[in-house]
Amino acid sequence: xxxxxSELKVLTVQRAMLAVILAIAMLxxxxxxxxxxxxxxxxSGTFNAEFKDGKAYIAMxxxxxxxxxxxxxxxxIATGDFGMMLPHTIVFTILSDGTLDPxxxxxxxxxxxxxx
Numbered sequence: 001x002x003x004x005x006s007e008l009k010v011l012t013v014q015r016a017m018l019a020v021i022l023a024i025a026m027l028x029x030x031x032x033x034x035x036x037x038x039x040x041x042x043x044s045g046t047f048n049a050e051f052k053d054g055k056a057y058i059a060m061x062x063x064x065x066x067x068x069x070x071x072x073x074x075x076x077i078a079t080g081d082f083g084m085m086l087p088h089t090i091v092f093t094i095l096s097d098g099t100l101d102p103x104x105x106x107x108x109x110x111x112x113x114x115x116x
Contacts, residue, residue: 036069036076040100040111049078049100049111056080058090060107076100 040049050057056067056078067080076092090108092100102108 035098036071036094039114041114042109042111044109047109047111051076051078058082058086 037052038050040051041047046061048059051069054068054070056069058065058067058078058080063083065080065082067078067082069076069078071077071094074094076094078090078092079088082088082090086106086108087103090103090106092102092111095101098113100111102110
């Protein structure tokens with residue numbers, strides 16, 4: 001009887017740990033690319049970006065390019081042929097308020113998500 005109770009406790013603990021791991025994984029997916037998907041622009045409206053389903057669209061004035069993006073932690077990594085003014089890979093920091101902070105060595109200003 002003592003062994004049976006011990007086995008039940010182990011099984012209960014394993015199930016609880018599995019539930020916690022799954023919850024954390026689902027939270028990570030929800031806060032990952034889906035949380036970033038949408039349109040962004042700077043305060044003046046000159047610089048615009050859209051991120052959706054792994055595709056990146058970045059426009060500065062009338063100059064617009066397409067690329068791809070991925071999320072790694074609190075970083076949005078956009079890759080594409082962005083021209084001479086921007087690097088091939090741009091790493092934005094996703095801030096706690098949802099804005100995207102660009103690298104300091106680019107002319108890109110901080111981008112805010114466009115409200116629907």
